[in-house]
Amino acid sequence: MNKNKAINAFKNIGGLMILVLLNTPCSAASNSDLSLHWDWMISAESVQSRNSPFIPPQPDSRQTIDGLLEVEVGYKQWLGLISLKTTDLYSETQGDASSTNQNTLSSNDLNNDPSAEFIIRELYWQGGFSLANEALGEQYIDVTLGKIRLDWAVGYGYRPLDIIKPYRRNPVGIVAEEGAGVVALSVFDATGEWTLLYTDSSWTSQSLNDLEQQSQQQGVGVRHYGMQGEQEYQWLAYYDDVRHGLIGGSVVSVLDLAWEFHGSATYQHQSLGYELPSSSLHPVILGEQGNAFQTLLGLTWANEVGNSIILEYWYDSRAWSSSQWQQAIDTTTSLNKMATPPTNSAQTGTSQNTALSASYAQGFQLSNIVQHNVMLHWSLNSTAWAQWDWSREINWIQHVTPTFDLLYSPQDNGIIATQWLNYEWIDTGSASLDLELAARFLTGQSNSAYANLPDKHMILLNLKGRF
Template sequence: MTAPGRLCLLSMLIVGARAEAKLDVNWTWQSSLESEQYRHTLLNDTSGGSIQSLDSLVTATAEWNSVTGTFALEGNNLLTTDSQDSVSKKLIVQELFWQPETELAGVPLDLSIGKQRLDWDVGYGFRPLDIFKSYERNPVGIQVDEGVGAATASWFDGVGQWELVATDESWASTNTDQARLAEKQHGIGLRRYALVGSTELQGVMYFDQVHRGTVGGSVVAVLTPALELHSSFAYAQRYQSYKQGDMYEPVRWGTSNDSYQFLLGFNWANTTGLNIIGEYWYDGRSWDKSMWKKALQRAEELSQHPATTGLASSYSWGLDNTSLVAQNIMLHFKMNMSALHPKYLWLEKLEPSLDLLVSPTDGGLVATPRLSYPVYESGESDMKIELASRFYTGAGNSVYANMPDRDLIFINLKGNF
């Protein structure tokens, strides 16, 4: 049965079981005006230029007794300066699940059945425990995140929670080249969460036909009212990614053995409104420094000959791996302007933030500044305007400096009603 067919069957079962429920709907919308500056690099054989476009998104989150659904209407390139791009509109079921309660042998069980996101990780810039489906972290424009087909059963003891889970990734649409190539996983797993004092502990075991066995875990420790440490890891017996071959072979999608992912970070805040998050992570599914060096050298050499330009361009597919580089350091700065001295209260509604993503092995840098301001607030609705940008730069031979995008600038309007 196709994913739309499964969702239709689930909807009919839910309607039949909960016909008496009360419907509550919350709406959000976002319009995003983007200016993309692109450039010629070793991984992009086109000349430099710019494209401007307008995208929009309307999302409805409906709650109907124990049923929750999130539906998105997305419109891309509603206005654009690129004559090769056409308007696209689509309706996406992000989530639709039923959460009944039952009892087994005297033990209360919380059940969840349907299409849903399972968020278990603790990281800000990277999430090793997104083992069912990966999501881009901290997008600057419009992004629609879908869940996977999942059935869970959880119960609580005196320390924390046990959770059984079965998932099917094919319920999510395939809207990227990587997603279309990847084999969709379906499997079963067990999760344990425990709160010990002021420390949160989590362990995960999961088995599917793609990765075989996956184990992972996380810890969050509150050291002081101002400082928290967090860490997470995951190991999988197999993983899918783009792989390099011999000099005159194109980059191919394939399966490899043994992937390790690890994240360590802190979250600190002071009484003057400054919040800093710092994280280091390693993603073994990505190309490391030596592999990227070889990729850039081969791309440069192969692009010199017309017969091998196709081989040269295939090395840009490495940019579609889950992480661009294996090692990263991120610093996130955010200022709560309302905590400033009273003489600066006219600034209290401004929300500035800055993300700095550094590749320590090759000197690459991605900078993402944001500034948002609420222009309307009431008890039932609100609207804010956000100016966001993302700049790819760093050492000349770094991966980030060879991204086709030089910089992205967004003007976002967001609202709830």
């Protein structure tokens, strides 16, 4: 049985198990063996496009409605997270795809058909056994077996220690991240936790880009986590068939009641990335790029009122440098000028230049678009509104949680600004309903990488609940 068949079989078994559990008689649920927690989300999104040198002209704007229904299932020692993700429940585009194209594209021509995916995000078993020997005495070993998201990393804007599968940080819309196939054995001693693990990151059912497909790996590793006073630390060593060796570590230190420091770093022997060609006649290609290094340093400050501020800097050697992005922008701008035909002329021979320009957009698929990043995060707990006289009398504002992120690229002055306003509509303890307004603006200096992303800004209205 090959790997794809094994994954499909696992998905089918997992789906069958979930159906059996969901159809278990109520008497079975009453003995507390079975637990079900449902979450759902409806997201209405409006995206304003820009003319980017990396992609063909796009419609001025598009509006979509997506949905997500997921259930967290617990049965004895089994845990699962199953999602039904729907896209383009409603879809509309506005504006012409190209001002130079004589054939105007209507919104109906560009609408996408609704689609749905059944996703087993996690399905794993947790148990353990005792092992006795003369040297160490009796040891209890925790066992994790199945598909699970390993969450060891430290950081808010970026987490270098997400080494098994990189997860998107702070999305504004619907995202259903999947775990990896894992076999893990953990023991605890006086110094902390020791974990020996095997992982396979190819256990995924959602579509992937070329970099994600080529980065799928199988490997083995060891991790140690410990605490000393007000500090916690971890280190790990991992070997897989893509990176051929990786080491990393992190530390979190509580400095006082208000301040916390955190940092992490990884080094890998081999890495994958998109290489800029030496000639504009050739496309950007995916290839091995040798060793790579990622690091993050951050500070967190919080006060008793409810303010929380995080300041982080991180570096990723796998991302394109500012000079490489400038080369990419200059090259694609020249290619697009050659690809744009005069008015009323035939467009023969332009498709090759358009394809070459589009290949440079693959730089946006890297874990970090630019090498150097600075992030400022601020949030205010909803309980803080009771501290001030002017807001204490406004009932609805007591349920509002504002959040703001500012991501800055110091090398080319690119900016991504994101804000969330979350309103807690209903919270009964067993059920909740939240209304969220989110907006993300991608801007900065005209020749910066962030200012040349295909999307100029996006505004979302999210309705999400739990029962």
